[in-house]
Amino acid sequence: MGISGLTKVYGLFGDPVEHSLSPIMHNTAFQALGLDCVYLPFLVKSKDIASAVQAVRALHLAGVNLTIPLKECVLPYLDEVEKEAELIGAVNTMINRDGRLCGYNTDAPGFLAALKAAGFNPSGKNAVILGAGGAARAVSFALAQEGVRGIHIFNRSVEKAEKLAADLNAAYQFPTTAGDLSSDLAAALKGAELLVNATPVGMYPNHNAEPLLTRNQLHQGLLVCDLIYNPLQTRLLKEAEAAGCRFLNGVGMLVWQGALAFQLWTGEKAPAALMEEAVLKALKGEDKDG
Ligand SMILES: NC(=O)c1ccc[n+]([C@@H]2O[C@H](COP(=O)([O-])OP(=O)(O)OC[C@H]3O[C@@H](n4cnc5c(N)ncnc54)[C@H](OP(=O)(O)O)[C@@H]3O)[C@@H](O)[C@H]2O)c1
Structure with missing residues (x-):
């Protein structure tokens, strides 16, 4: 479908x-459903967030996704923020409803959809989360909403882990602990069924960086989930495979947050399978020129 004044x-x-x-994922979906829509990337620096949000109104953009570093700083500029996004403190999807800008967080339900597609039900389980940034917050609140038994957060800066644990405790009634990366991760992992890496450690182009955990700290009862999707199998996931754990990369979360947006x-209804195919094709470089 060509672009027109109505697109x-x-x-x-x-x-x-x-x-x-x-862009690849959403344009594939628009084309598959024959929708007269297009999705474009816009480089927006955090200092320009106010004028970028104003541009959504001025240019009548129908909706946008927000990514690093804007997911948190966009909140004060929106007319409405759904409750879950408010709790998480991050918005990754905005809808323009006749000039009224509404913010949502689809990372959290996107993560849950990916977990469930992998056959994992978080209810009653213990989770260990590495990181306390935007993704860790979305994952923690998503797990909280599903009735996890406990969440143990480990972050390079312990203050951020403590803040996330306190925010979870203020909204939900289950045990949380917070520590830095030198804390006793192995002890926390012994009683856990889910490990989530929500740090960029292991992500391209630093994919050879030492993982935060190695195989001797893991056990077969764990699902090891790395939110990174490039590379598809990080060094952490290789350690997980070697330890006999089930493992999951970040492609599912990426696709499901996009499908929900x-x-x-x-x-x-989003054509999630086609969106995943487009993402995997791009990640494997099949549609690049060399
Ligand atoms: N699959 C998906 O759809 C999806 C969605 C969102 C994010 N992600 C991935 O999730 C990861 C985190 O994203 P984010 O949005 O949460 O980023 P963020 O808000 O910048 O948070 C990054 C977190 O990682 C920690 N960290 C950064 N570098 C580190 C290092 N070298 N060693 C140890 N810890 C380190 C930071 O610790 P400090 O607090 O100490 O700085 C912080 O807790 C990224 O890899 C991103 O690609 C994937």
Whole structure:
């Protein structure tokens, strides 16, 4: 379908956006459903967030995704923020409803959808989370909502882990602990069924960096989930495989957060399988020139 004066424009705001897979994923979905819509990347620095949000109104953009470093700093500029996104403190999807800008967080339900697709039900389970940034917050609140038994957060800066634990405790009634990366991770992992890496350690181009955990700290009863999707199998996931654990990369979360944003924007069921295919093809470099 060609672009016309009627085409609805969606986009991604963030810095950087050059390597984002969201344009490929959403444009594949729009084309598959024959929707007169297009999705474009926009480089937006955090200092420009106010004018970028104003541009959504001025240019009548239909909706945008927000990525690093804008997911948190965008909140004060929105007209409405759904409760879950408010609790998490981050918005990754915005809808323009006739000039009224509404913020959502689809990372959290996207993570849960990926877990469930992998056959893991978090209810009653203990989880260990590495990291306390935006993704760790989305994952923690998603798990909390599903009735986990406990969440143990380990972060390089312990204050951020403690803040996340306190925010979880204020909203939910289950045990949380917080520590830094030199804390006794092995002890926490012994009683856990889920480990989530929500740090960029192991992500391309630093994919050879030492993982935060090695195989002797893992056990077969763990699902090891790395939110990184490039590379598809990080060094942490290789350690997990060697330890006999089940493991999951970040592709599922990426696709499901996109599918849920697509559904919010268009009201149509997203073609998630096609979106995943497009992402995997791009990650494997099949559609690149060499
Ligand atoms: N699959 C998906 O759809 C999806 C969605 C969102 C994010 N992600 C991935 O999740 C990861 C985190 O993203 P984010 O948005 O949460 O980023 P963020 O808000 O910048 O948080 C990064 C976290 O990682 C920690 N960290 C950074 N570098 C580290 C290092 N060298 N050693 C130990 N800890 C380190 C930070 O610790 P400090 O607090 O000490 O700085 C912080 O807790 C990224 O790899 C991102 O690609 C994936």
